[in-house]
Amino acid sequence: MSNEAVLHAHEVSHDVHHGGHDGHHHHENFITKYVFSQDHKMIAKQFLITGMVWAVLGGLMSVLFRLQLGYPEASFPWLEDILGKWAKGGHISAEAYYALVTTHGTVLVFFVLTAGLSGTFSNFLIPLQVGARDMASPLMNMLSYWFFFLASIVMLSSMFVETGPFSGGWTAYPPLSALGDASPGSKTGMDLWLIAMALFVVSQLLAGLNYIATILNMRTKGMSMTRLPLTIWALFFTAVLGVLSFPVLFSGFILLIFDRNFGTSFYLSDIFISSVGALPNEGGSAILYQHLFWFLGHPEVYIILLPAMGMVSEILSTNSRKPIFGYMAMIGSLFAIAILAFLVWAHHMFVTGLNPFLGSIFVLLTLLIAVPSAIKVFNWLTTLWRGNIRFTPGMLFAIGFVSLFISGGLTGIWLGNSALDIHLHDTYFVIAHFHIVMGVASMFGMFAGIYHWYPKMYGRFMNNTLGYIHFWVTIAGAYLIFWPMHYEGLAGMPRRYYDYSVWESFKQFVELNRFISTVVIIVFAVQLLFLANFFYSIWKGRKVTTQNPWESTTLEWTTPIRPGHGNWPGEIPEVHRWAYDYGKDGKSFIPQTTPVGDDESEHH
Amino acid sequence: MDMAATNDIEKKRMHPHKFVLWIAMGSIVMMFAGLTSAYIVKRNDGNWLEFPMPSVFWYSTVTIIISSLTMYLAQKAFKAREMARYRSLISVTAFLGVLFAVLQFVGFIQLGHQNIPLFGVKSNPSASFLGIITGLHVLHVLGGVIALIVIFFRAHRTRVKSYNSVPVEIVGTYWHFVDILWIYLFIFFNMVGTG
Numbered sequence: 001m002s003n004e005a006v007l008h009a010h011e012v013s014h015d016v017h018h019g020g021h022d023g024h025h026h027h028e029n030f031i032t033k034y035v036f037s038q039d040h041k042m043i044a045k046q047f048l049i050t051g052m053v054w055a056v057l058g059g060l061m062s063v064l065f066r067l068q069l070g071y072p073e074a075s076f077p078w079l080e081d082i083l084g085k086w087a088k089g090g091h092i093s094a095e096a097y098y099a100l101v102t103t104h105g106t107v108l109v110f111f112v113l114t115a116g117l118s119g120t121f122s123n124f125l126i127p128l129q130v131g132a133r134d135m136a137s138p139l140m141n142m143l144s145y146w147f148f149f150l151a152s153i154v155m156l157s158s159m160f161v162e163t164g165p166f167s168g169g170w171t172a173y174p175p176l177s178a179l180g181d182a183s184p185g186s187k188t189g190m191d192l193w194l195i196a197m198a199l200f201v202v203s204q205l206l207a208g209l210n211y212i213a214t215i216l217n218m219r220t221k222g223m224s225m226t227r228l229p230l231t232i233w234a235l236f237f238t239a240v241l242g243v244l245s246f247p248v249l250f251s252g253f254i255l256l257i258f259d260r261n262f263g264t265s266f267y268l269s270d271i272f273i274s275s276v277g278a279l280p281n282e283g284g285s286a287i288l289y290q291h292l293f294w295f296l297g298h299p300e301v302y303i304i305l306l307p308a309m310g311m312v313s314e315i316l317s318t319n320s321r322k323p324i325f326g327y328m329a330m331i332g333s334l335f336a337i338a339i340l341a342f343l344v345w346a347h348h349m350f351v352t353g354l355n356p357f358l359g360s361i362f363v364l365l366t367l368l369i370a371v372p373s374a375i376k377v378f379n380w381l382t383t384l385w386r387g388n389i390r391f392t393p394g395m396l397f398a399i400g401f402v403s404l405f406i407s408g409g410l411t412g413i414w415l416g417n418s419a420l421d422i423h424l425h426d427t428y429f430v431i432a433h434f435h436i437v438m439g440v441a442s443m444f445g446m447f448a449g450i451y452h453w454y455p456k457m458y459g460r461f462m463n464n465t466l467g468y469i470h471f472w473v474t475i476a477g478a479y480l481i482f483w484p485m486h487y488e489g490l491a492g493m494p495r496r497y498y499d500y501s502v503w504e505s506f507k508q509f510v511e512l513n514r515f516i517s518t519v520v521i522i523v524f525a526v527q528l529l530f531l532a533n534f535f536y537s538i539w540k541g542r543k544v545t546t547q548n549p550w551e552s553t554t555l556e557w558t559t560p561i562r563p564g565h566g567n568w569p570g571e572i573p574e575v576h577r578w579a580y581d582y583g584k585d586g587k588s589f590i591p592q593t594t595p596v597g598d599d600e601s602e603h604h
Numbered sequence: 605m606d607m608a609a610t611n612d613i614e615k616k617r618m619h620p621h622k623f624v625l626w627i628a629m630g631s632i633v634m635m636f637a638g639l640t641s642a643y644i645v646k647r648n649d650g651n652w653l654e655f656p657m658p659s660v661f662w663y664s665t666v667t668i669i670i671s672s673l674t675m676y677l678a679q680k681a682f683k684a685r686e687m688a689r690y691r692s693l694i695s696v697t698a699f700l701g702v703l704f705a706v707l708q709f710v711g712f713i714q715l716g717h718q719n720i721p722l723f724g725v726k727s728n729p730s731a732s733f734l735g736i737i738t739g740l741h742v743l744h745v746l747g748g749v750i751a752l753i754v755i756f757f758r759a760h761r762t763r764v765k766s767y768n769s770v771p772v773e774i775v776g777t778y779w780h781f782v783d784i785l786w787i788y789l790f791i792f793f794n795m796v797g798t799g
């Protein structure tokens with residue numbers, strides 16, 4: 001972040017430069033249009049496609065390590081062909097297994113569900129839905145993508161180094177992350193992991209600053225904050241969380257870098273490492289890292305979830321042809337979640353020897369999150385209630401999101417009790433909890449968003465039938481994969497083990513693990529179907545012929561079918577009402593740009 | 605960002621770039637808040653070396669306060685269109701910024717002479733924290749110096765005369781911000797760090 005001032009200065013010069021050449025037009029060529037584009041819509045697509053590449057890689061990693069978990073005895077010769085020494089004799093090695101689990105986690109949490117999700121939809125929707133021609137600073141926006149791209153390259157390269165990628169878990173706890181000798185992945189792999197994550201943090205900060213400034217500063221005439229669609233509110237809180245919590249992660253990383261490379265003792269103490277002996281460090285504490293990590297880590301899970309919540313609210317309302325139930329309560333609960341997100345990080349540390357009194361405060365604060373969460377669920381369900389529902393693929397995924405959020409939120413309440421957590425911590429119960437409530441749910445939000453806004457992105461529709469197949473297989477698969485994991489976790493099966501079949505007490509789960517792994521493969525295959533649908537439809541999908549195919553009220557549907565840079569060819573439209581006038585006064589919907597009529601019933 | 609202007613016709617909103625700066629400052633504050641909280645947590649863990657701040661930090665503190673003053677005067681000169689005066693005040697500010705960085709570095713060397721290494725296996729976290737936190741702060745000051753240099757050269761341009769005060773105000777705000785940040789850190793180190 002130290003170069004922030006530089007960036008500002010740079011950008012300001014750009015600004016003045018423009019001022020000097022008034023009336024000059026953009027000359028777009030391939031490079032400025034598709035590569036170094038400053039158009040928020042193109043940057044959104046760049047985030048989306050890069051996120052998809054990572055989703056495929058990260059998903060493939062999970063398929064590989066699920067093969068190990070489901071078929072620990074079997075040998076797959078083709079694995080040796082693709083993984084080489086990491087799968088000697090067709091058997092994934094322990095090191096490779098840990099590397100796969102770690103990279104899967106890092107990539108899915110940060111690169112897919114943070115950059116791929118909020119990067120795509122904040123970029124795409126913020127200017128279009130608030131009525132702006134572009135972001136507050138298009139240049140910073142472009143830089144944010146390219147920092148993400150660099151982070152991606154570095155992370156990718158870590159998979160090809162001699163000692164393998166980092167393998168100490170996505171949370172990168174010391175000493176595995178702080179000490180090169182601790183494991184093969186702790187050497188170059190960890191260096192690259194840290195560089196990639198530092199670049200990623202810079203990307204997120206540039207992006208977040210821009211989103212906030214755009215939402216607060218660049219709304220069109222008449223677009224008061226309480227007329228904003230809930231997507232924008234959610235993306236706003238997402239950005240606030242990111243801007244305030246990523247710097248803290250960054251400070252944690254800085255201390256880690258010094259411990260790794262400059263012999264300091266923030267996290268390292270005089271522990272004994274079998275190949276090295278006792279360390280010369282004195283008095284460092286790994287718990288300190290956990291505090292810094294989870295101070296980001298918990299807000300991060302909401303950074304992942306809130307965009308999905310926002311889009312789901314919007315899609316549910318549009319496709320139920322009903323106003324969202326409790327608009328202000330939706331904003332209020334987003335706000336409450338954002339505040340509480342900063343006050344609960346220690347629930348990840350109940351069993352670290354945390355003072356039990358302190359623990360009980362964190363139990364209370366953690367369980368408080370259930371209140372705004374329940375408000376949101378209630379409002380979604382009441383929005384659906386007796387709606388005139390249009391089951392588009394986007395709508396199905398939005399409904400699926402609500403289902404998953406309920407299922408996963410309930411297990412959160414179990415974990416939030418520090419006494420129960422003694423038993424459940426670091427078991428498959430936690431894996432089940434966060435995959436359902438965060439991983440799959442946010443994925444569903446992302447799918448919902450893609451199906452819903454695809455016509456605006458590419459001027460074509462995705463294929464509906466494939467969309468339905470995608471939905472049903474994915475939702476059934478997600479529950480079949482993660483539901484049984486609750487039982488494994490309750491039985492005490494720890495997470496992050498390489499081979500459970502050697503434990504007498506977990507032998508009962510051999511069949512179940514094989515079942516889960518089989519479903520994983522099927523669900524992964526169906527995601528490829530989605531990708532095929534996505535890319536095929538860019539060129540061959542059914543063409544959008546009307547400006548507003550979903551009969552929606554929001555501003556993005558007042559732009560041309562394929563909007564250019566600047567979004568609206570003429571003036572930016574003025575807004576006269578909130579975003580949820582569906583089924584009002586006998587009209588199916590009233591766009592935000594329609595002035596309020598004299599005979600209209602109560603008006604927002 | 606001509607579009608910003610179009611959007612602003614209706615109401616006089618804060619310039620988007622100024623706004624971005626304010627949020628960026630919030631973000632920087634969070635980074636230092638994270639580090640200083642970690643400092644407190646670590647100190648309470650024990651094995652904490654207490655030592656007085658290097659005396660030269662007093663000089664650097666005075667230096668950065670004066671630089672805020674010159675920055676303030678530079679902004680006034682700019683608004684009054686006294687470009688020559690503005691340019692010299694900007695240069696003085698940038699010079700003081702560099703001087704500040706040098707003095708901080710001298711402080712590190714002083715500590716080294718007292719056998720308090722900041723880094724390396726013999727270092728104590730209390731010294732390492734001091735090194736990292738002040739080091740990061742110096743980087744932010746140097747970022748400000750670069751911004752000053754940019755607006756300095758902008759004032760020299762003869763082809764496009766720009767009396768747009770936004771860039772100057774942005775750099776000014778940032779400069780006062782790093783000044784206040786240092787004062788906070790300095791007080792923090794003196795109160796919490798050394799017994």
Ligand code: HEM
Nearest residue numbers: 301305347348370409412413415416425426430434437438
């Ligand atoms: C009612 C709401 C929730 C409560 C009370 C809750 C509580 C908890 C607790 C106590 C843990 C720690 C379990 C352990 O490690 O022993 C945990 C883990 C986790 N939760 Fe939640 N949670 C809730 C909702 C959510 C939501 C909405 C998300 C994401 C969008 C989420 C994401 C996660 C993740 C990613 C982890 C595991 C991180 C890891 O150890 O790798 N949780 N949750």
Ligand SMILES: [Cu+2]
Nearest residue numbers: 298345347348
């Ligand atoms: Cu949490």
